[in-house]
Amino acid sequence: MSFFRRKRLFTILISLIILVGLIGFSLRDREELSSVEEFIQDTVGSFQNVLLRPVYYVRDIVGNIDEMKHVYEENQQLKENLSTYQQKLYEVQELTKENEALQAVLDKTEALTDYQPIQATVIARSPEQWFNQVTINKGKQHGVEKDMAVITASGMIGKIQSSAQFTSTVLLLNGFDRSNRISVNVDLPETDSDAKGFILGYDDAREQLLLEFTDSYEDIALETTVFSSGLGGVFPKGLEIGSIEEVTTDQYGLTQIAYVKLSADIKELNHVIVVDRLLTSIDEVEESGDE
Incomplete structure (x- = not known):
């Protein structure tokens, strides 16, 4: 095994040990974060804020459009229901009028005893x-x-x-x-x-x-x-x-x-x-x- 290959393997092992150590260190219950962790968290948070703001904006627009669509559909359904109600009301009024007319004719018919x-x-x-x-x-x-x-x-x-x-x-x-x-x-x-x-x-x-x-x-x-x-x-x-x-x-x-x-x-x-x-x-x- 050559010197350079042994050196690269050694470097990899040391890096793995340091990484495992950092992971273990970060998983501990602590009241405060380290400066490095704070920097990483702030960097990631800022990046997420910049990256996700357009996504949230588009999501809100899509949600509003969908809500407006539902409102329109509900409005159309209410108009149809109102039209049906008005038609039924008109039919009831006409039937009532028709019934009164028929009853009046029946009463008049019964009164015509000589004819x-x-x-x-x-x-x-x-x-x-x-x-x-x-x-x-x-x-x-x-x-x-x-x-x-x-x-x-x-x-x-x-x-x-x-x-x-x-x-x-x-x-x-x-x-x-x-x-x-x-x-x-x-x-x-x-x-x-x-x-x-x-x-x-x-x-x-x-x-x-x-x-x-x-x-x-x-x-x-x-x-x-x-x-x-x-x-x-x-x-x-x-x-x-x-x-x-x-x-x-x-x-x-x-x-x-x-x-x-x-x-x-x-x-x-x-x-x-x-x-x-x-x-x-x-x-x-x-x-x-x-x-």
Whole structure:
């Protein structure tokens, strides 16, 4: 073995001994570090601080972005939940409104003891007569015939203009003219009698019916209810039409007239009742008498 090789081996052994000694020295429980240890610790700490600061900064940015993403997702979920809640609330309100309307129609149907009520639903408004005609889902197969009165829980809305097998067209009161006049009675409580007249049409400007009296009456009060009289053979007696809004005379000052506000809202129609009068015809009465 050469001198240099022995020297290198000796140096390595001495270094290992010193290293083991230093490790053992550093592992001892001591209150204070040596100057060398303090220097190494401070150097390493400073190096870690410089090296890890960008890492922490990037980590914080990534964390904030991830948190913002979660906040956005939660916000979107809350918006969806709010939209669903509003939709459900709207559906509940519509169902409540629908239920009240159906209950009112049922109550009105039960009250029509003198007639044969046929419940129906409005399914369309006629394009050519959007404001004064509607189509219902009942027709001849259900007993609906031309000229039958049509009402809601609030009052009369018109009559059957034409009837097919399964649907019918209703002419609303705002489409009435002198050819579709209605014989009516107006209560006069102070005289225990009725004022008589005819509904002759509809005033589009006032959105009210025009009532012409057959005589002059002094005791007609405003907001008095107008009912069908049953005369004329088309409309049954006692169907509410509207209330008196104004009493005046025609342009010549000869005929007493009144403007009548409709009891039913003909602009918002859903469930209606077709009133079958169930009257016995004159021919049937005569045939019964001959027997």
